[in-house]
Amino acid sequence: MIVVMKPGATAADIGAVIRKAETFGVQTHPIYGENRTVVALVGDLTGLTREVFDQMEGVSHTLRIQEPYKLASRTARPENSVIDVAGGRVRIGGSAVVVMAGPCSVEDRQQIIDIAYAVREAGATVLRGGAFKPRTSPYDFQGLGARGLEYLAEAREATGLPVITEVMREEQVALVAEYADILQIGARNMQNYGLLHAVGKQSKPVMLKRGISGTIRELLMCAEYIVSNGNYNVMLCERGIRTYETATRNTFDLNAVPVLKGQTHLPIVADPSHGTGLRELVPAMSRAALAAGADALILEVHPDPDTAVSDGRQSLTLEEFSALMKSLRRIAQAVDRTIWEPAGLLDAAGKGRTL
Numbered sequence: 436m437i438v439v440m441k442p443g444a445t446a447a448d449i450g451a452v453i454r455k456a457e458t459f460g461v462q463t464h465p466i467y468g469e470n471r472t473v474v475a476l477v478g479d480l481t482g483l484t485r486e487v488f489d490q491m492e493g494v495s496h497t498l499r500i501q502e503p504y505k506l507a508s509r510t511a512r513p514e515n516s517v518i519d520v521a522g523g524r525v526r527i528g529g530s531a532v533v534v535m536a537g538p539c540s541v542e543d544r545q546q547i548i549d550i551a552y553a554v555r556e557a558g559a560t561v562l563r564g565g566a567f568k569p570r571t572s573p574y575d576f577q578g579l580g581a582r583g584l585e586y587l588a589e590a591r592e593a594t595g596l597p598v599i600t601e602v603m604r605e606e607q608v609a610l611v612a613e614y615a616d617i618l619q620i621g622a623r624n625m626q627n628y629g630l631l632h633a634v635g636k637q638s639k640p641v642m643l644k645r646g647i648s649g650t651i652r653e654l655l656m657c658a659e660y661i662v663s664n665g666n667y668n669v670m671l672c673e674r675g676i677r678t679y680e681t682a683t684r685n686t687f688d689l690n691a692v693p694v695l696k697g698q699t700h701l702p703i704v705a706d707p708s709h710g711t712g713l714r715e716l717v718p719a720m721s722r723a724a725l726a727a728g729a730d731a732l733i734l735e736v737h738p739d740p741d742t743a744v745s746d747g748r749q750s751l752t753l754e755e756f757s758a759l760m761k762s763l764r765r766i767a768q769a770v771d772r773t774i775w776e777p778a779g780l781l782d783a784a785g786k787g788r789t790l
């Protein structure tokens with residue numbers, strides 16, 4: 436249930452609604468939007484009727500949220516959520532589309548620093564790179580771990596690009612959150628509820644990837660686990676699902692982009708690299724994802740994909756990435772959006788330029 440406050444409701448009115456709801460033992464989540472404030476009530480609502488709030492000062496009306504994902508739903512918050520990354524250096528979910536790029540894995544110190552400069556030069560504003568890698572085989576490269584995180588931080592220091600990297604286990608959350616600007620939950624961990632709980636208890640933005648066989652509804656329920664633990668800085672990522680089709684590594688479900696935009700206020704990211712598994716398909720599907728309404732793209736880029744330790748087959752070369760950025764700017768214009776450019780990166784204090 437949500438209690439919709441009148442436009443002029445005071446902090447005291449909102450506080451009174453929260454205290455009243457808490458006497459019924461439910462969890463309260465005030466959601467402050469541009470046009471209205473609501474208090475979302477979740478938990479066991481039996482015994483709580485709408486009349487409880489109807490006569491209270493500052494209350495406009497109450498609504499039942501039909502969807503099982505309450506706080507993530509558009510009903511709870513009709514406006515798009517915009518997530519501040521690295522203190523607002525980049526914002527995801529507004530009219531400017533953010534491009535995150537970098538290698539699948541951090542391979543060594545110089546590699547990640549060089550790629551960071553190169554992708555920034557081409558127009559990326561977030562650096563990706565895995566330090567902890569979820570690999571299908573336990574004998575494959577598992578990532579540089581903590582050392583990889585340090586190299587990512589050095590690359591950020593050098594270029595000003597905020598960093599996104601995967602956290603695989605609950606025990607790693609504190610360490611990864613110390614270095615990363617966005618924590619990535621990988622497809623294989625979409626329903627790792629302990630991990631979802633842990634990233635919900637800290638405040639760094641989280642990008643939750645759709646599970647390999649996850650439905651859109653399951654993805655939204657997993658986002659709800661994070662949000663209901665107090666962290667609203669969640670974005671959802673379509674990265675392809677397992678189907679009977681073998682021509683591509685995964686079936687990139689572009690339907691998910693507009694479906695999710697309709698059902699949630701959270702920003703939507705598209706990952707055409709994992710979605711296709713084939714570098715030659717990545718430019719077309721990146722443009723399609725942007726046209727379909729994605730708020731950000733995450734792309735694997737490598738200076739020499741044939742020697743990449745992971746996902747080389749789907750990694751763009753630096754030249755291909757640069758050419759793609761040019762066409763993305765044109766697509767953005769056609770759908771009344773822009774690309775968040777490196778020149779717009781703010782310093783940590785939210786002003787000035789890092790370039």
Ligand code: PEP
Pocket residue numbers: 539565569620621622623644674709
């Ligand atoms: C990755 O981003 O490199 C990755 C492992 O992604 P996913 O979890 O979508 O497979």
Ligand code: MN
Pocket residue numbers: 539540735745746
């Ligand atoms: Mn990868």
